[in-house]
Amino acid sequence: MNAALLSLFAPLAGGLLLVLWRPARAGLALGVALVSLLAAAAALHQVADGTRQWLEVGGWAPPLAIRLQLTPLSALLLLFTAGLHLLVAVYAARRPHAIGGADFWPLACLLHAALAALWLSADLFNLYVTLELLGLAAVALVALAGEKAQRPALDYLLLSLAGSLAYLLGVAILYGRYGVLDLFLLGEQATADAPTRLALLLMTLGLMLKGALWPLHLWLPAAHSSAPAAVSALLSALVVKGPLYILWLLWTRLAPTELAVQAGPLLAGAGALALLAGGWAALRTPLLKSLVAYSTVAQLGYALLALGLAMHWQEPRLEAALWLFVVAHGLAKVSMFLAAGELQHTLGGKRVVTLKGASQTLPVTMFTFVTAGVSLIGLPPSGGFLAKWLLLQPLLERPQHWGWALAVVLGTLMSAAYVFRVVAHGFDRARPQPPQVRPDRFGQWLTLLPALLVFGLALIGERMLPWLEGVSR
Amino acid sequence: MAEGLFDLVLAGLLLMLAGGALYGRSLYTSILLFVTFGLVLALVWARLGAVDLALAEAAIGAGLTGALLFAALARQGRAPEGEFDLACRRRGLAAAAVLLPVLWLMLSSLAPLAERDSPLPELALAALPHSGVEHPVTAVLLNYRAWDTLLELAVLLLALLGARQLGSGRLDTARPWPQLRAWNAHLAPLLVLVGGFLLWRGSSAPGGAFQAGALLAAGVVSLRLAHLLPPLRWSFWPLRLLVLLGLALFLAVAAAGAWLGQGWLSYPAGWAKPLILAIEVAATLSIAASLSLLVVGERREPAP
């Protein structure tokens, strides 16, 4: 447990130091991310055999104190968070245009800490505080992009606050009904009565609003596409996964099975519609970063579909698919947003059509975009393929489930279409867009790294799958 | 009976003020009504026996939020709003039609909650002798659920960081009237005194770091508005240190506990009282510094 705490402590303390003391920001931030990564790896090693560790904060017995839990899944998420922060920090240190201002460093550290606190918490009110921490950090980071980002940042902040207040009302009702705040103690007592239903409804809506899950996703494209590139990468890859994690905890750990079975199809339906609506919007938008942001909406649809069906059928394989999606999407999206930022910066235009001839002028970046796109589409041998395969298996087993499989296939076709839309412009070499500034080689290769890691995920996938299935229990 | 009537009047007043704050004709009226709403809410907390909250609401909810709102109004100017036309009214009715059934649903499913009891209050009281403080609310905030409080200080810091990088937040403070100057010169030390008293009392009775910090901040803000204090600048490092002090000390205690084998955020036996007191003092100073910077902080310095 101490290793996990170190993984949380390092970014929090680092953030404070960065606020107080200015020079060598990037170096300190890199060091913090590295320490956190190593600590997370140690924590994962401790619990890799599927054990679960508890920490009662302050040494009080559970109903009184806040409990922190370290499960293989939370350790994996800690590792994933620290790793992505390290990658983005390396890139941002090299390419200052991607961060929007020196305030990026302390804010990114605090964002990292907020996520780490969220993965470890097992207390409903504590989760509310971490959600607020996450939301404020994300808004402050979006606002780094300057004037054009202020309207989206304000909308994001207000909706995110409304979402947290809906969540908090749900927490209050659950506390009123059962008298405890600990998630697992609540899970032991919960029955399917009216207050519980109301609380779960409010919390689910609030979390869907915060996590930009369809149909409450409307703030996401503007906020994610107007932020600086490194920030967009962190937001899409990590921040929206926080509320998703709480949603998963809520419905698989707390909610009575009977309610989860009833609510599953609703969430899965929302997921399926997200796939189609997000994909369609990504096909239509003229702006490159909006396209990538809408693709996040669509990809979150897969995760929601997996969650809903896992609840409905009580199927652990689908929970494994959910987390594989989260990891694969996170890695691919970091690459994609950084590549989009690199393309925008070098070619000096925001629109998809400015990419004409980018395969010639910025070959490595274009290759990155394609590689990440391949994983988003779910072509073998990427991590995205593995996740989709895991999702499709239970769907194909019985003919009455083929409707869901059809939605997945349609979503896949749409993601192929919007990735291809970008690629087609990139390979249109007739009148290439001249670069505005000299392309940066090292930066381009850095954006490729996460996309390659997604393919690495596929290599260790066979060993990971049974493990992930065990993890999510 | 009389109590019921009092409740009814308070609730009616509260809801009317809330409605007025939302749909008041001018923004100025709205803000004024909202500040009044905060004061009535403080009365409600007092009526419900939550004295801690009444203090916190009066200082934070009504006082500081009001100051922030009026500062925002000053920045925004009184531009015509173009609100409340026919389309808006239609939208309002449609939303009301949706939300009324929701209200009915909520009320009908909340009814059974009125008569339950939870195990936590008894546990909290039973553990009180070992917590290092005598007031149960302070014990929850700084001992049983100290992790929430630590993270909440981080939330405050983040709000400050976010607001700071947005650039100039300076109020266009005209020269204050002489009377305000004279008033504030007397008022501010009084606020500081009351703040200190609240902090000290917090370990045994309602009061504590947040209420005290908010009062101190109110004192600083009124001094600044009367031009009795120099501009508060973020680039001044002792001020930054003050902002971070509470969180840093809290974090250090937490980490030291984990390092020395006591456990994350566990106070060693016998040390609970002094440690909690130190954290409370540091947190009060940090909260006061952060809140006053949020209200009257001066523009950012050029990026280094």
Added chain:
Amino acid sequence: MSTPLFWLGVGCVLWLLGLHGLLTLRNAVRRIIAINLMGSGVFLVMVALAIRERPGDPVLVALVVTGLVVAVSATALALRLSGQLARARKGDA
């Protein structure tokens, strides 16, 4: 009707009133007020639950104090953002 139930109801009405404002209003400062009303509604629900026992439930009161500080922080950030936006709009005009 018992006192806790009465205030539970008032809290819910306040929460929904705030939500209504958030859904229908366009002015940024008014929407921020609406969010604060939603917050007050939730706090009222929590305190109404706290007074079900004598003396009140300290845990819920402490949670509300935490919630208040979080609310004021978020309000400050939102107001700063809206002020910045209004200034930009004035600059355009």
